[in-house]
Each structure stands twice: as structure tokens, then as C-alpha cells.
Amino acid sequence: MVLLHIGIDDTDSKRGMCTTYVGAVAIRRLEQQGFKLKGYPKLIRLNPNWKMKTRGNCAIAFTLSVKRDQIPLVKEIVLKTVADLAELHVETTNPGVVFYQGNKITEEMKAFSKKVVQDVVTIGEAEELARMVGAEIHKFKLGRGIVGALAAIGNTLEDDWTFELITYRTPENRGKPRKIDPASVEEMDRKTYPRTFDNLDPSTGEIRITPHTPCPILYGIRGETPQAVKKASVIVRSLEPIEQTIVYKTNQGTDAHLRKVKIAEARPNWSVIVEGVVCQPPRTIPGGHVIFRLKDETGEIDCAAYEPTRQFRDQVRKLIVGDRLRVFGGIKEKPELPLTVNLEKFEVMDLAPIFRRENPTCPRCGKRMKSEGKNKGYSCKLCKTRAPASAVRMVKVERDISVGRFEVPPRARRHLAKPLIRELAAEKRR
Ligand code: ATP
Secondary structure, eight states, rough: OEEEEEEOOOOOOOOOOOOOHHHHHHHHHHHHTTTTSSOEEEEEOOTTOOOSSSSSOOOEEEEEEOOOGGHHHHHHHHHHHHHHSOOOTTEEEEEEEEEEEOOOOHHHHHHHHHHHHOOOOOOOOOHHHHHHOOOHHHHSOOOOOHHHHHHHHHOOOOSOOOEEEEEEOOOGTTSOOOOOHHHHHHHHHHHHTTTTOOOOEEEEEEEESSOSSSSEEEEEEESSHHHHHHHHHHHHHHHSEEEEEEEEEEEETTTEEEEOOOOGGTTOOOEEEEEEEEEEEEEEEEEEEEEEEEEEETEEEEEEGGGGGGHHHHHHHOOOOOOEEEEEEEOOOOOTOOEEEEHHHHHHHEOOEEEEOOOOBOOTEEETTTEOOOTSSSEEETTEEEEEEGGOEEEEEEOOSEEEEEOOOGOOOTTTTTTTHHHHHHHOOO
């Protein structure tokens, strides 16, 4: 028996399909032929800033333990599934399938995968790596999908991972409004959060498990373990038939896209963690986006809370010059604009103090003194005692934001961004 790793990407278009569905169908067809998966299939989110993604920039991979003479049949089933389902008529859909045999995912494959999640690579780089490690690539049209397919195989999800249970709609319902009982989603959230997360948007009550695209997904439940997402899906009441269900192991909600950098090192297409001090206060620009500027010893960078982040912007608006922060977010490639961190969350590490000037109280009678004019000192109207200008009292004003962490609401969350509830749970375990 040998291990055969299979990666698939770039099968969908804005009008339909979804690579997770192509994976689910390929797996179903393989299982119908008696093949068994080794471990969970993987859903790997790639660089969220990548301009050529269709939607969530995901690729999938799975592993089979097969007899050597079965490999041609496996390849035939997978390639036929991609050919059957991929939106090949759409110019921007360029599927790629990768087959890799072997027990060992090499360090080069892991490094490539990390680069595809955190940076940008070329199709040529993917081809070169495939040649080096002996992976077999199949390109449909331009075959750009081999990048994601190889990255999904190379991602071994060793440090952190989550699960997503996805249900798919029957063909006649795709494109129509999704029908699930909202009360059952609320009940599911009540009973399973935080073992499942991002089911609802707490501020609006909006259901977050159903996508708003014409893809075949009915809903997806994200959680810490396969048990948690399966238990949750039993509670959700679907009012339309479900064609198929799959549980993927994923890098969603893990912050795998982020790298810690100094401001001068930040680059377009990266997602970064930067520590610095607010050097220009928040301002709201047309469209409702809130922008402030952060500096460290190497440079300055804009940080933005965009309109869809809604109430998160209220926290950002409370920042003042001098606040020390750690910010987390992606940098889009926009040559016409200064580099901007699109905030996913931030941590206030130190708050700059604000002082209010107050007239002194009279040392003789305790009455509040009156100012005699700018720099002319103070006098007591009752007992006529005088005090110099330096007697002014500086009173520290309570800030309306505290040291701590703040995040965008689930409706605006990037797939890869780690929700604070997951960070807190990990800290508790340590
Ligand atoms: P789907 O659900 O089909 O996967 P998507 O939003 O994930 O849709 P794709 O249609 O897969 O987007 O398009 C992204 C394309 O860009 C894929 O071909 C993928 O291989 C490639 N790609 C993804 N990330 C990178 C990257 N960091 N550098 C270079 N190419 C990338």
C-alpha cells in the first residue's frame, strides 16, 4: 500500500461551484469504489490578499492509502470529477490537480505551502517544486490551480487547526434562497459555542453559517473538533434537502496568514502583525472607513477599519496619538494608495494619558479659584488669596477604551483570522 495525496484548486467562478464541493464529490465517488480516506480531508485557505482569488481563496487536499495498481483508477476518478464539475467555460477558472505519492511531506513542500498562504508564488515555482519532489501535476487551461493544489497537500496543519462541516444543496435548489430554520441556528449556537464559532453575528443576530453566493453550499459550521461540528449540525434544521455532508480539517481561524514585521518590512499581499504607536489620530473618510497612522522605529503605516466592520470602528475611533498597539491585518496591493493594514483585530498595549486642566482650590478656604487670565495665575473670590499660574491642577481623564483586544465582528471576519475566543481558550489551556 502507498499513500496518495491529492490536491485540487481553482474550479469555481463567481457564478457557481466551489472547490470544497468538487473535493466532496471526488471523495464520494472514490468511496463508492471502495477507497478509504486516511484522516480528514483538508480545506486550506490561501493568501486572502491575492488578487486572482474568486472568493475565499481555498484549495482542498486529501490522502488515500491505496494499492499501487489502483492508482490509475483513483487518478481517473479525480480528474473526471474536476472535468465534470469545474466551471471550465469561465475564463478565470483554471483548475489544477496534483497527485503526490509518499509518506513524507517534505520541508520544501511545507515551506511552499506557507508561502502560498502568506505571500504570492508563480505557476512556475509550483511546477519546479512538483518536479523536485516528484509530484504529478494536471493543468486544465492555464492550470493556475496547481499552486493551491500543491499548497493544500503541503499544509500539514501541525500547529493549529479547526474543522468545518459543510452541507451541500441538491442541484434544483442552487441559486435560490437558502432555507434553514433561523431559530435552530440560534439554539445550535447557544448549545455549542465556543466549541463552534462564528455561527451568528452577535450584534445583528445575522446567521453566518449560510453563504450569500450561488455556490452549492447550504451551510458550513466551524468548530474545534469533528465532534463539535457534527453535534451542532444535528441541531440545525434544514428546510430543504441536503445532497451531501463533509467534514474538512482546516487552517481557518488560526492566523496562519500573519507574520510579525517591523513597519519598514511590510509588503503588499502580506498579512502582518505590527507593534507601534498611534502617530495620527483616527479619521473617518467618505464611505465610513476609519483610518489612523501607526509608527515604529522603522517607519509609519496607515491602518484602516473598513465600513463593513461596523461597530469595530467605534473602538478604533477612541484611539489617540500615543496609544501603543499591536495590529493584525492584511495589506492589499494598491499602487495608487499608501500601504494600509486592513485591520482584523488590534490589541491596546498602553493607553496614552489624557489630562484636563483644572483651576486650583484655595489653600485658605478650599473654594475653587478663578483664573486671572492667560498665565496671570489664580485668585480666590472669597478670601482674595492669590496663586501663581503653576498652581494649575492637571487631572487625568478616564479613557473610554481599555487595554485589551478588539476584533471585527464575525460578518467581517477573514476566513483565516483567529477569533479572540479561540485565542482566549488557547491561553486558558496553557
Ligand atoms: P475556489 O473555491 O474555486 O477555490 P477561490 O476563491 O479559492 O475559489 P480560485 O478560483 O481558486 O479562488 O482562484 C485562486 C487561484 O490563485 C488558484 O488558481 C490558486 O492556485 C491561485 N493562488 C492562490 N493563492 C495564491 C498565491 N498566494 N500565489 C499565487 N497563486 C495563488
